[in-house]
Amino acid sequence: MRGKLLLLAGLYLVQGLPYGLQSGLLPILLRARGLSLTRVGLAKALYAPWLFKLAWAPLVDRRGSPRAWLALSTAALGLVCGLLAALPPAQDGQAAMPIPVAGLLLLLNLAAAVQDVALDTLAVQLLEPTELGPGNTVQVVAYKLGAALAGGGLLALLPTLSWPPLFLLLAATYWLAAALAWAAPAIRQRPPPPQLAEPHPLGKAPHLLQGLLAVPGTMWTAGFVSTYKLGEQGAGSLLPLLLLDRGASAPELGLWNGVGAVACSIAGSALAGALLARHWRPLPLLRSLLRLRLGGLACQTVLLFHLDSPDASVGPASVLRGAALLSLCLQHFLGGLVTTVTFTVMMRCSQRAPRALQATHYSLLATLELLGKLLLGALSGALADGLGLRLCFSLLLALSALPLLDLGLAPSTLA
CATH class of the missing domain: 1.20.1250.20 (MFS general substrate transporter like domains)
Known part of the structure; x- marks a missing residue:
């Protein structure tokens, strides 16, 4: 190995x-x-x-x-x-x-x-x-x-x-x-790879999609990976911009949201790998991690309500500054945990596909995962301008609870 x-x-x-x-x-x-x-x-x-x-x-x-x-x-x-x-x-x-x-x-x-x-x-x-x-x-x-x-x-x-x-x-x-x-x-x-004596039975697009969706667990996995990052990505895109508006410097944000975020995300991914190597089952582990992430986003939302007041500041000596940077790093750490376990579930699902379909099957799941991440990252600014920061973050918090409900419908074959 x-x-x-x-x-x-x-x-x-x-x-x-x-x-x-x-x-x-x-x-x-x-x-x-x-x-x-x-x-x-x-x-x-x-x-x-x-x-x-x-x-x-x-x-x-x-x-x-x-x-x-x-x-x-x-x-x-x-x-x-x-x-x-x-x-x-x-x-x-x-x-x-x-x-x-x-x-x-x-x-x-x-x-x-x-x-x-x-x-x-x-x-x-x-x-x-x-x-x-x-x-x-x-x-x-x-x-x-x-x-x-x-x-x-x-x-x-x-x-x-x-x-x-x-x-x-x-x-x-x-x-x-x-x-x-x-x-x-x-x-x-x-x-x-197996050599096919006849044309591939799933060669046409409708048949190909039908064959991909017929793999056990695909429908649930596709729905889950499309939505599990919605709230996290939206909040992660907005919080650094809000801190910049409240007085944090661009170089400092670059350090914390760049180097610090990557370090925390890598630490979370490494911990997830260690837990999975100790034979933790992916779906029960994912449920616990999603609860932790939801709690972290709830604390971040409360913090944002304080930052959204007219006199709020994140100056060098403010408590809000430390809390905001800690929240930023914590969410990247939890995001690394959740992402690694989710990718494990995706790969486990693709291994159930016929070998001649595995590349296409995993690409389908990976594309949906990417679309889910890009969607709220791209739209979060428009949501904040249209709804206001408080309502926008409350919506993002609600979206982060949806994956926990999805896990209740997960097929046992992926556990």
Whole structure:
């Protein structure tokens, strides 16, 4: 198991680099070169390939092997980074990101999304049922570390290394990872995928979806992963902005909501892996963690009611400041716990699918999980402006209670 986990750790760390690059490094670079906040925000549309993983997941299932797809997509990431090294993101005073750079970033996300499908498929096939807890801990922790390295780490190197050396460094990292994916013994020793003598019976889209939903536990898992992050994501998006409005400095928030949040989230994921390794059953563990998260969000909502008063301040010596930063870190810690156990349930469900459908099945669940996280993160600002902060946070708190009700309907096969 140790060899499998080390391999997955390296590959998932590399997989987190594009997200950190575009969520941490790129917005700062674009803003520093004079792009408007609106245009910097619109750059997130380049994430679009991640929402269409189901379009190519069947190819990973039915054409070639996950090993080949993983090696080729990782090498393609290196090629795109090599091309980006020759193109700056924007010249000083430029009104928009250059079209060639936007096109290459779109290709970067496409290759990263294909790599994600192939790597998740390998993890589903590589890990035994007793290894799912440690395996998913490695997945979540390594991905977050990769995102933190590409966002904060590369941003720290930027005064020393300019844009071209940074992307040449990323290209070399991806090509080394592609060689690892191709040559790793744990992957090469996997049995080849079953060869179908006839056309795949689920080849057409309606039949494919029907086959995916027929896997035991899929309907419940799909509903759960679509909703379990709604309240948490909305509150997590709004609280740092509220603290900024009440007097907290941007560098301090960057430290606490960036480095501190990642550290707490990783600690939560590691603890979840340890509990699962001690044979804690996922669903009872998830129920306890969701109750803790709901309690934390309730305390955060009470705190927000105090922050929403006209004379509230989070100055250097205020009690509210300490309570708010503690609440921020606690919620990321609990979020890491909940996410790791949820991913374990997702992978356990996908392992019940026929092997020829596992990549597509896990991609379906992962896409729904991503949509659930993006939905409230994107709409939370509009909800706060329309409903007011107090009513908005009360709604988010109510949404955080829904997953606990969903667990009462969970099939016993996923326990």
